Amino acid sequence: MTTLPLDHDTQDMRRGACPALSAPMMTGDGLLARISLTGAITPKELADICRLAKRHGNGMIDISARGNLQIRGLSETSAPRLDADVRALNLPLRDGLAVEVPPLAGQDESEIADPRPLAEAIRDGARTITGLAPKMAVVVDGGGRLRLSHLLADIRLVAISETEWRLTLGGTEQSGRIFNVLRETLVVDTVLALLKRLASLGNKARGRDLARDIPVSETAPHTQPSSSGLSRGSTGVEVFDADRMPGTSPSMTAQNASASPFDLFALSDDLHAVGIGPAFGQAKSESLIALCDEATRLKVKSAKQALDHALLFTGPEIACRKLQAFAGDCGFITSASDPRSHIAACPGRPACNSATIATHEIAAAAAAECGDLIDGSFKLHVTGCAKGCAHPEPAALTLCGTADRVSLIAAAKASGQPFAFAHFADTNATLRRLSDLVRRERRPNENSADCLARIGSARLAAAATGRP
Ligand code: SF4
CATH class of the missing domain: 3.90.480.10 (Sulfite Reductase Hemoprotein;Domain 2)
Incomplete structure (x- = not known):
């Protein structure tokens, strides 16, 4: 054996x-x-x-x-x-580095470029690189209907034309630091060079560390950007200085946000x-x-x-x-109109030792009772502890199990500052009170995420605790 x-x-x-x-x-x-x-x-x-x-x-x-x-x-x-x-x-x-492409890659006529050849070349090239962080992830996203915009990636490539890819470091597509825009012929060598650099920093180094340590200008230390933003550095690598690119910034909004996968696609x-x-x-x-x-x-x-x-x-x-x-x-989810598709719930109790709440029971009750609140404008995050496995990014509203109660957090990660607490047994009743508040307060054409943000923590806390 x-x-x-x-x-x-x-x-x-x-x-x-x-x-x-x-x-x-x-x-x-x-x-x-x-x-x-x-x-x-x-x-x-x-x-x-x-x-x-x-x-x-x-x-x-x-x-x-x-x-x-x-x-x-x-x-x-x-x-x-x-x-x-x-x-x-x-x-x-998968054997080796995680290099991910959208699930419809190569079959989606609306995608800008097929990401699979680049992904395969990066996967192959990375086989000889040792010492990377175990959860190192590269995303190669050619656009199309199902995007990987919200997945965290150490290195992310997003097609901006058939031959040009925007490279960002760390975070989601929205929060990652723009490194530069590369012609397709330079993508693989650049990504492999970044991976080698990460490996040289030790197996805890992640893309966000490079984002902090490498300014865009370092890739082209002696460049004179043209009016179009394209320039040639001393390394011979043609780069796009994103900071000089009209209409872009490190915090630019992810374009062509992904559709829900719960649909039928031609x-x-x-x-x-x-x-x-x-x-x-x-x-x-x-x-x-x-x-x-x-x-x-x-x-x-x-x-x-x-x-x-x-x-x-x-x-x-x-x-x-x-x-x-x-x-x-x-009983499977088959449509984006199913409220369960807008709830991110980790396995919770009893599946995880760290959990203090039965996340799936709470989430199922929330889906059945709080349809007004769960309108698809945000992911309701129900997590067994502050690690927040199911939704590492900030959420408009999070219910988080703690040692002796459930914390409620707005517009932050599960580890963020709570605006209120609920007793375990009162969790879903508390959520119903918040749902009722949003239903009463929502303005015409306002979605739940915007309504929660406008209401603010003080009033949310009052509603959660049942105060008028
Ligand atoms: S978030 Fe916490 S409770 Fe949930 S699966 Fe992760 S470690 Fe377990």
Whole structure:
């Protein structure tokens, strides 16, 4: 029998730990292993993974916000068996640096450029770079309908034309620091040079560290920007000085914000894709197996992990529509109008040792009772602790479990300053009071996010505590 080389560090719920397939991480319900795929698989292969989750784990599967499958409830004995059995399926498992592209890349006629060749070249080139942070991530986003704008990335490339890519460091597309705009022929070498620099800084260095340490001018120390902003540095690298570019700034708003994956998408080659996901990113194996079996019966060609805890099934339009209806009947999220698609909830109790609240129960009640509040203008964040795994970015409203109660936070991360607290048993009643306030106060054409921001913390605190 093979056993995993699990040491205490591996099993520790340390921040930043990445539960890969061969290096699972301890959680409240046992070890958790992550399966990252670089391409589509068949519905039958996805069902095979679910059967392995049932055989080796507790049968619960997470689909993470980045679209990875996470198998829960493994033991030190069963985790290596899962590892071996998954590898025997010959799936396109990610090996090495995470270089992510949008789920419709190459099939979306509205995308500006196909990001896959660049992503593949970066993935290949990075194989010889050692010492990078375990959760280092590169995003290559060619535009189109499903963007990766809200995912955190150490290095992000966004197509701004068929031959030019904007490179940002750290953060989301909106919050990342613009490094420069590169011609396509320079992208791979530049990204690999940045990765080598990060590796030289140690395995804790992240893109945001480079963003602090490398001013845009360093890439072109002796340049004389032309009126168009394009210039040639001493390294021969042609750069775009973003600070000199009219209409751009490091805080520029992400363009072409992503649509929800919970929809039906027309693709090239007469194919369609339908986005389907379990509530709050977690499903029982049996439910996913039933969905995959139906997809196979309908001759749906492939399944792919997507963003926002969704799976994208691709096939003929009629098959996708039938699968969408089947999934809806089985309780999956199939539409952006489903309030559950606008709630980010981590596994919470009892799945995670750090959680003090049952996040999914709270989130389910919120979706049923607070439709006025959850209008799609923001993600309601329900988190078992201040780490905020499900939504690392600021949210308009967060409910966060603490040792003895639930904190309520506005316009900040889960670790932000609370404006009020609720007793555990009063959590959903408190949220209903806030929802009622927004319904009463919302102005014509104002959405919930804007209304919450306008109301402000003092009045939110009064409403949360039931004061008039
Ligand atoms: S945010 Fe949730 S899943 Fe992450 S450590 Fe805290 S309780 Fe656990």
